Amino acid sequence: MPYDEDLANRVRELLGREPGLAEKRMFGGLAMMVNGNMAVVVRGAGGLMVRVDPAESERLEAEPGAQATEMRGWPMRGWITVDPSACAGDADLARWVDRGVRFAGTLPAK
Structure with missing residues (x-):
């Protein structure tokens, strides 16, 4: 199933001219x-997969529409899956995108 282009465009708008930003198609989706x-x-x-500080995962999983991310039955520490309904509103989407960008920005550049 292809990713939601409208959602991708909304994320792009939020990211604007974020330094070091790139897009890559993977996992059937679009990674920012x-x-x-x-x-x-x-x-x-x-919906989204959002990279977060693993120490905050449990707290974030308690938010409506959020859950731990699993790939092929294996948990992915530091990733939250966000249901489409939980990122439908502009403020909710902005909050999740900001979390992912902030945490990714703390990691060493590749």
Whole structure:
């Protein structure tokens, strides 16, 4: 299933001219990368995958529409899957995108 182009465009608008920003198609979605590190992925299955500080994962998973990310049954530490309904509003989307970009910005450039 292709990713949601409208959602991808909304994420692009939020990112604007973020330094070191790049896009890459992967996992059936579109990854937004900061200095070579994935920050936010617009998922082919809908919604987002957001990179977060693993120490904050449990707290963020408690938010409505958020859950731990799993790939092929394996948990991915430091990633949150956000349901489409939880990022439909502009403020909610901006909050999730900001979290991913902020955390990716703390990682060494690749």
